[in-house]
Every structure is written in structure tokens, then in C-alpha cells.
Amino acid sequence: MRRPLLIGSVAPSGAERVAMRLKELGVDFVFSIPGSQVLPIWDALDRVHGPRLIVPRTERAAALMAEGYGLASGRPAVVMNTLGPGVANEAVAVASAKLSSAPVVYLTPCQPPAKRTRIDEVFQGLDHGAFLSGAAKQQLLCDSTDQLEPMIDEAFASAIADSAGPVRLDVSFPILFRRARRRGGRQAASHQTRPPKAAPGADLVLALDDSSLTGSATLATAGLFGDLERSVMPGADGPGMGAPFALGLRLGRPRTPVVLALTAESLLGQLDTVIVATAEGVPVTIAAAADSPEAALAKPAALATGAAWWPIDSGDSPEAVRANFHQRTRGLTILVVDQPAG
């Protein structure tokens, strides 16, 4: 594919300025589901050799990946979903990042001012600011190209400051096409970080799909009981959100094994993340106790998604099983566990 270079004599478009600033801030990944309005930035990200685009299958998954990445790396993760229904779909993940104090920046195109005054009548119109006012830590709105870099910097600084959390920056869609020279220095405020919050210093990161799984017997037989104390999960506690969150942990903590515990029922609702992880070069292993009811569902799920299948032998000691998890530093291991009673 031809990749036209930015030409120095032509003033950059708003989209190009966004892409350049994200690169200058040292952003590794942009988690994004496409809509027409984000495409100018996608195109610019490619042309400036900017952060790597990760395209999950739902906006919610994109945002949960960012939460996991932010907690694991201590650096702000970037979510870029489209306006209207795209923002609607990320609601629970924004609240989740607030509850877990994950540093996440949501950079979203929005309708221009004239359309915002009659947002209910506009195609895919949604008042983003009102919708997420309870869930976000801070919300910013950019209607001017002059404000692009300062506001991006402010969003990043706020996302990691003190009590970290999700910061939203809405950018008026038409300014992404407007060409104007950048003012001031190109040096961004910096690659700001905070100490990783997810299991700092641990030799294995255990993620739980939801808090009810702390009583799972499978965790003990898999040698992970000792990891429970430092386990992590999405801030909005509820089943069905652990897989994208764990993939985010994996991307944010590249050299530490990450194990996600979930039930078979929850796994079947999150197979899209297994597909996305594989496509992004993160090998996934799905494990369950051999001959268990969980294995009957987990094995075909592994086959359908191209994940590796690991039936855990009942004769293996918990220590041996944990050691096996521990060797899997490159990929993501999903352990299918029993649902504790009650």
C-alpha cells in the first residue's frame, strides 16, 4: 500500500496534528473501532508512523483493553472510538476505568458546534459530555485547531495525575480536515508515567473476570491461590469484560505472564478477543482441567478461534501447573474455571 509522506511545505491537517502529538507523547497503542469520523486520524497515524492501531470487535472491548493497558504500564492508554453509538458503547468501560483509577485518554471525534445545539436531530447525535459526565474523571472539548496540542497534553496529564482516571477529549470533526501550522514547540509534555497499578512487581499477573471467581476451586488446583491477593479485574465488577482487559494487561506488561480466569459461559461471550489477540500476534492458550465440564466447552472454543488448547492433567501438582503458566511470557493464557456456588 502506498504511504504518502507528509510534505514539510504543506500545513498539517488537524488529523495529522493529532497523530503527530500522540507519537511525540510516546503512545504505543491506539485502541479503536472504526467509524467514518475517526478515519482521518487512522490515515494520519499510518502516515506519520505513529502508534500501533489495535482494532478489536467492539467499542467496549477497545476501552477495556485500554483500562488493562493503563493499569499494567502506568502510561495513559488511548481509545479512539467513533462518535454517537461508538461513545454509547464504551460507557461501562469509562466507568470501569474511573473505578480502577486507570489512566486512559478517550480521544473522540464529535459533531461541530452548530450541530451540537440540535444534537437530538443529528444523525448519530449524542451529547457525549452529558452521557459520560458521571463516568469520566474529566472531559475536554476542542473546537479549534490551535487548541489541539495543548488539550491533548492536558488530557494526558490529567489522566495520570493524582487519582488517575479516564479523561475524555472530544474533537470537533471538521477541524480534523482543517490545515494549519502548529505553534510552539514540538516537544510534548513528556512520556509521563505513574507506577503500574496492576500487580506491581509480581512475577505473574492474575486477572479475574469478576469478583465472584475468588472462590473458584480451579484456582487452587492450578497453583494460583497465592496470586489472588494481587489479582486485578476491571473496575466495574461484572462478568463478561475480563478478556479484553487481560489483553490490555498483556500489551502493557510485555514480559510478565498474564493469566485470565473466567467461566466457560463468560469465555463463550468473549471469543472475539481471542481472535483479535491472535491477529495482533499475541498467542492465546485456553486451559481447563482435563475431563472437567469446563473442558467440554473450552476445547471447542479453542479450536474455533485458533487458540492453543491445554488440558490440565489432574495428576499435575499445583506448583507444576503454575510453573507452566509462568513459562508463557509471550502470550495470554485463559484459564477456564468453575463458577463458585452462591
Add this chain to the structure above:
Amino acid sequence: MATEAELSKTAELPVLASGSLALEIGAIAMRDPQAAAHAADGAARASGRPAVVTARGIADVLRVASGLVTASGDRKPVIAVLQLSDTEREVALPAIETASRSTLIVEPGESAERLAERCNESLQLSAPVSLVLNRDSDLAAVVKAVAANCAIRESVDSQAEVGGSVDLKPAFEELREAKKPVILLGSGALSTTALESIAALARLWQAPVCLTFSATSMAADTLDRCLALFGADIPLLPAGTVPWTNALTRADHLLALGSGLSEADWFGLSDAKLVRAPVTRVALNPGTDGIADRTVDIDAGVFAKAFAAEIVRGGALTRDNWVERFSEARSKWSGLVDEEAHRAGDSDRLSAPLAAREIVSAAPANAILVGEGGAAGMWLASYAWLRPLIVPSQHASIGASIPMAAGAALAEPDRPIWAVVGDGAFFYCARELAGLAERGVPIAVFVFDDRSWNAIRLVQTLFFRHRTIGTDLPEVDYRSHAELHGCETIRVRTPSDLAQALSLAQEPRNKPLVVDIRVEKGSIPFVGANLILAELDGALGPLAGSAALGGLLAAAKDRPALAATLRVTAGALRK
């Protein structure tokens, strides 16, 4: 709460929930709270009656809010009963208030019956409605009271008598001058009495009737009534088709009845300012609008009846053969879309238009077709002419068609439900297939597998010089996934495979059927071409516009329906 089998025999509203809450209160169980909201929305769209969704706690309530946004865009009568603690409200309540058109906070000590009564009042004015309870309230009792007592009453207009407080004469005088009148029929004018009056007016005035996008997917029974009332002599034109665009752009006066005139009602036209005729908008509680030249706050049916009487008294100036030309155009258009489907495939190649056409042709006449905002849904809308159809119009949401189909099956158990979903959207709610399989619900789901986010990829092709970044999807075996969820499945790779799959879809069964259809990448649905042209004229400026128009014209080679769509829209733009 009524069970699925009992629902059709009672007046009780369907109730949907997810997880253990569904078990606790005896609701129809969905896997995900957002899907539960979409299912309630689907039930409401299919039947025109309200449906209830309930959830508790931040994680579930916010997921319901995400689903409610789609229902809210199209003002569907979904009732959400939501339970939050004071602390949880700080986080979740703004989302609920924004996603709902009415939010009722439960009063301490308020009875379930009183709350249901308040809900009913709000439902008449502005749906969806959310009821927010605190953690001490009896959620099950409120849900039960709402399901038993809430309903939409046909509006009785206080200004029904002509000569009341609204002076209709100025509007009548302007409208009577029209030589090329067109009626734009919105979803706010679909009550039985309004439709009778509007059909009589259209016949007297000799005006073609364009449906808004929202009204194009009206409830199935309403559509049956509509088709019977309008008959063959008054052309009823579905949104996005060439005769529809022609009528709206050639009119010299547009009478919008029961339409909010939102962008989605006639998208592709309002943004590009293609409609140049004066617009008279008639609706109860019309709210804000910046487009109509005159707004009349009265029930659309009452207005139609009064205006018809005025025409009987004083006549109208409608040009001879004005309405007939749209009957002819409708027949011609029908031929073009069929021709396009046939040209786009051969015995080995399966194209999206051919697949969409064959699915619509094979669906039983009383079937409800369910689509969504991506290319697969637009292809369905391109062929599902005046058929019972559910498509989210205001938000063009993707990923909702499977749970909406589940809701439609709940509300209309005697009608077959056939849904399409794009491969990009499949995983939004695929897990809901498991619940449908467990309950033995025999919907048919057609997965358009073109290995891409096609609608978005098209925008890259047209506006970003074919730099298709991030929109190609990896190979996924959707059939295997559907089998994991307990569905009957079949894989389709050729037109003859499709014929076999459609025979299977018509047979009785006791579980969902999922058809994995491999179609070619890069097809442009003609219903969506209006939107693309509007974008190029409006947002992107003339340079991007001309490049995109060139791409569209190239794509229209051997595509008679797309070419006709481009001609009529570009022609109006040139004026």
C-alpha cells in the same frame, strides 16, 4: 411475569434482563445487559407496544444505557427499570438520563402502582422511559406493575376540532398552491386513525407519500394496515430509493406529517440541502427544528382530515399525472434493483446484492426482517421494500440485529424472524444465540462474511485513496462459532449453496439457524449512496468530493441501481 409462551396470549409486556437478575424476577434471560436493552427495543419495534428491560448495579445499568441510546434515537417505547445505590447513581445516572427521553426517580415510599402510572404518562409523551429505584425498593414489584399496567394509548388530540386554538388556514392556503406536492410520512403519524386520514388526503391531493427512514421500518401490523389503506394508486415510497429521492427533490411543497425532520429521517438530503421546496411540518409537540418553513402543533391525522375537507371545498392545483409518474418510477426502480442483483453475480460468485435479494424473496410474506447500520443492513434495506423491517435509523447502530431479532420473536411469535448481520458486527451480541437455542427460538440469522468492516472500508476507498487501513478482518469460521452457541448452521459459498440454505431457513425447526454467507468485498449498497454523496458535498469539501464522486461513478459501472441513485442525487446537487 409472563413466560415466553404466555406472552402472546396476554396484554402483559415482555420483560428482559441478564444474568442472575433474570432468574430472580422471572424475566426472559439475555446474556448481556446491553443485548437485553436491544431485545426490548426489538420487541417494541416489531409490535409497536412497549417492552421492559431491567438491570441492577453500575456495570449492568451502564450497559443497558448503551443499548437505550439506539432506542432513544428512534423514540421507541422501551421502559427501563433500573436499580442503583446513591453512590452508583453519581456514576451511572447521567448516562441513563441522556439515553432516555424521560427519567423518573422513584419517590421514597412510592407504590409500584403509582410509579407505573407515572411511567405510563411519560410513555405517551417521550420514550424511552427509565425508572430509577434505590437499592431498598422492591425491583420485582415495580417491574411486575409496569409490565401489567403500561401501554401506549392512541393520542386523543385536544385540538381535534378544526377552528380550535390552532389557525390552520395559512398552512392550507400555501399547501393548496402546490402543483407538485409530496407527503413525508413520519413515525409520529402511524396511528390507525391518522393513517386513514392521511391516505384519504393523499388520494384527494394526488400526492406521492415518502416514508421517513424511521417510518420505513414501522411495526409489522402497522405496515399491513398502511399497505391496505394506500393501495396501488398512491405510491408509498421507502426511504433511500431513487423514486423517494426524486419525489423529495422535485416537490414544490413538502408536507411532513409526524416527522421530527431529523437528519436520519431523510439523510443524504437535508445535509446537502437538496430539498428546496418549502416544508410544512405537522406534529404534536414538535419541539425544536431548524428546517421547516412552517410548523403546526397539531395531530397529523387531524390536520390531514381538515386539509382534505378544505380540498373538497376549494380544490387543489396538483399537476396532472404528478402522482402517476411515481407509480411508474416505482415499477422501473423495482426492475433496476433486480437487474443489479442478477448482474452482480454468476453461478460461482455470490455478491451482497444477490444474497440480499434472494433472502428477501425467500422470506415468508409475514416474516419480520431485521438489519442494522453496517453494509449488510443497508443491503437488506435496499431490497426489503415495504416488507416488515427493523433497522435502527437515527444511530445506524451495528451489532444490535441478533438481540433485536430475539425481541421481535418474543413480541411477534407467529411471524418468522430473519436477521442479517455483518461479520464486523457479529461478535457484538453473538452469545445471545445461545439463549435463543436454549429457548428453542427458530430465528434465521444470515452473516454477511466479506472479511471487512465494509461500510467503513468504502469510505477509505472513496475518500482516502484506497488506503484501507485496519478495515480488513481475519478469516473467521462463523459457522463453528454459531455451533458453539448451539445453533443449526449452514455454510454458503455459491448461489446454489444459498438456495439450499434458504430452503432450510423456510423449514420448521426448534433452534436458531445461522447461515454463514461468503460475499465479495467492497460492494456499495445503493441506499447508502445518498449518505456518501451528502458527506462529500457537506463535510469534506469540493476537492475530496470530486475524487469520491469519481470513485463512486467508476464503481457504478454495470450497477444500474447505484448509477441511478448517483444520477438523481448528483443531478439535484448540480441544481
